Amino acid sequence: MNDVLKLRPENDSPADVFEETPWQILVVDDDEEVHRITELALSEFVYANRRLEFINAYSAIEAREKLLANPGVALILLDVVMETDDAGLRFAQFVRQDIGNSFIRIILRTGQPGLAPERHVLTVYDINDYRAKTELTQDRLYTVVYTALSSYRDMMALARSRQQLVGVVEELETLSEVTSRSFRQALKTLVADTQVIYYELEKDISPTQHRQLQDVLELSRELFRKVDDLARYSESGRYNELRVPVDLSTLVDDVRLDLRESIEEMQAEFDCDDLPVVMGSRRQLYQVFYNLISNALRFRSEQPPRIGIEAKKDMDVWRFAVSDNGIGISDADRQNAFSLFRRENSRDVPASSGVGLNICRKIVRWHGGTIDLKGDPGEGTRVEFTLPLIS
Numbered sequence: 001m002n003d004v005l006k007l008r009p010e011n012d013s014p015a016d017v018f019e020e021t022p023w024q025i026l027v028v029d030d031d032e033e034v035h036r037i038t039e040l041a042l043s044e045f046v047y048a049n050r051r052l053e054f055i056n057a058y059s060a061i062e063a064r065e066k067l068l069a070n071p072g073v074a075l076i077l078l079d080v081v082m083e084t085d086d087a088g089l090r091f092a093q094f095v096r097q098d099i100g101n102s103f104i105r106i107i108l109r110t111g112q113p114g115l116a117p118e119r120h121v122l123t124v125y126d127i128n129d130y131r132a133k134t135e136l137t138q139d140r141l142y143t144v145v146y147t148a149l150s151s152y153r154d155m156m157a158l159a160r161s162r163q164q165l166v167g168v169v170e171e172l173e174t175l176s177e178v179t180s181r182s183f184r185q186a187l188k189t190l191v192a193d194t195q196v197i198y199y200e201l202e203k204d205i206s207p208t209q210h211r212q213l214q215d216v217l218e219l220s221r222e223l224f225r226k227v228d229d230l231a232r233y234s235e236s237g238r239y240n241e242l243r244v245p246v247d248l249s250t251l252v253d254d255v256r257l258d259l260r261e262s263i264e265e266m267q268a269e270f271d272c273d274d275l276p277v278v279m280g281s282r283r284q285l286y287q288v289f290y291n292l293i294s295n296a297l298r299f300r301s302e303q304p305p306r307i308g309i310e311a312k313k314d315m316d317v318w319r320f321a322v323s324d325n326g327i328g329i330s331d332a333d334r335q336n337a338f339s340l341f342r343r344e345n346s347r348d349v350p351a352s353s354g355v356g357l358n359i360c361r362k363i364v365r366w367h368g369g370t371i372d373l374k375g376d377p378g379e380g381t382r383v384e385f386t387l388p389l390i391s
């Protein structure tokens with residue numbers, strides 16, 4: 001067996017080997033003997049070069065005080081029946097709901113399993129493991145604690161990574177917003193000044209100079225449009241906007257009201273399902289439906305636009321579709337439909353950057369959904385996307 005042991009060098013002290021902060025374990029039980037046996041059984045336990053530090057509580061009330069005083073607790077070994085028959089369950093509810101800690105691993109140890117049915121307890125109280133005290137031998141207790149601490153460590157590492165990613169995204173969004181705003185203002189001034197120069201010198205310059213100045217004016221306008229699109233893209237779909245219940249039926253009514261002039265002018269018809277309430281940013285979801293409906297109006301055929309809006313529940317998502325009877329889309333355009341600076345070129349429609357669909361994709365992704373575009377030339381288009389159900 002010696003070939004699998006990892007021996008400590010002779011000049012290392014135990015303090016050198018276990019210099020990491022110990023794992024804090026909160027033991028909650030009204031039986032003094034349970035505390036003593038638990039500490040004895042786990043006295044040699046080490047995980048990730050960290051020993052255990054035991055914090056003892058003999059009632060649910062005391063456990064609350066100990067937990068609030070020790071926010072670094074990683075694992076709770078919890079009895080059910082203490083000062084009341086459900087004291088342990090009430091304490092678990094306090095951990096998960098009152099203080100909102102979903103990271104701490106909770107292992108329920110009960111001497112009276114019948115008082116707390118396992119399936120019900122695991123589901124309702126978000127318990128990570130459920131054991132009868134009689135089955136927890138030293139080896140099993142070791143395994144249970146090892147698994148719980150491994151899970152806790154991974155969850156905390158994931159939370160730290162997510163927090164770091166949030167910081168990076170916030171910095172990028174701020175940089176993008178400030179940069180695009182600054183460039184947009186500078187280019188707006190450039191376009192205005194170029195126009196003034198062009199009209200003042202129009203009669204006093206040669207045809208070649210006239211053409212060159214006109215090219216400068218058109219290029220500055222094009223650059224302004226691109227920066228303006230980039231600014232709109234950076235301002236859309238912010239991940240950290242407040243998510244609230246959004247009534248999509250009311251939202252689509254607001255979109256149609258804002259597009260009323262175009263709708264009436266084109267005599268557009270709508271066929272809209274009863275739309276659900278979803279969890280999200282109302283501003284962002286408004287932008288999605290506004291972009292899709294305005295595209296359906298813009299890419300109309302010779303016939304009055306007919307716009308359909310569908311919603312269907314499918315497992316854990318809502319599936320939406322916005323369809324029209326417009327000019328449709330070619331295979332080449334469909335493959336590049338979500339490119340940021342794709343240009344839409346049609347004999348009947350003015351060219352644009354195509355940033356609208358990309359904004360829709362960004363917003364839908366931030367909401368945890370997917371989006372796709374279907375259609376053929378002369379047969380209209382259909383944009384399908386999903387949003388999660390409210391859990």
